[in-house]
Amino acid sequence: MNATTCASNGDTPIKVLLVDDEQLVRSGFRLLLDIEDDIVVVGEAATGAEAVDKARALRPDVVLMDIRMPKMDGIQATREIATTDALRTVRILILTTYDTDAYVFEGLQAGASGFLLKDCGPAELLHGIRVIAAGESLLAPRITRRLIAQFTAQRTANKAAEHRLAVLTEREREVLALVGQGMSNDEIGAELFLSPATARTHVSRAMVKLGARDRAQLVVIAYRTGLVTP
The missing domain is CATH 1.10.10.10 (Winged helix-like DNA-binding domain superfamily/Winged helix DNA-binding domain)
Known part of the structure; x- marks a missing residue:
């Protein structure tokens, strides 16, 4: 639906790959994204390894990446995608929760373009996807600066x-x-x-x-x- 609408306007929709080991979470994100005319969900993955395979096959613009997953976590999956030449245009937006903040710095080092907290509102998530797809990094929000400062401060x-x-x-x-x-x-x-x-x-x-x-x-x-x- 979204791809057709955008194509008729001469615009290319933002292709998103949803990565989370919880089906309910992926379904919730899909429901939110599917009603947007400029965004289309091209696939889902439940593990980091599956995320890498789907990224190679589907070439999404943005990967919405969870951190804690079986077989390969989101950090390693991010590193695999970011270091694959054929996937250089794929942007990764990591989702985290307060109890996984310690992974944020490592995620950015691995090649993620930004991150959001999982309890962010729908408007913030949609904005984040569009910012990442436009080639920018999601680093402006106050929470981002605070979290980065918290963990990089440990590295003198x-x-x-x-x-x-x-x-x-x-x-x-x-x-x-x-x-x-x-x-x-x-x-x-x-x-x-x-x-x-x-x-x-x-x-x-x-x-x-x-x-x-x-x-x-x-x-x-x-x-x-x-x-x-x-």
């Missing part, structure tokens, strides 16, 4: 940090610090009196120089190197 910066950041210009360091605080390109531009396009260019250059897959990885780097502190 070392001498290698300065060496790693040495490839950046002073402006790129400033931009990286603001990305680490969860700011968008528009917000970074306003903070540094730059146009959003110029801010985007600095972000892109920092990603290339630091070997970051996306903005989520830049946030990890910003905290691990001590450029941003909780």
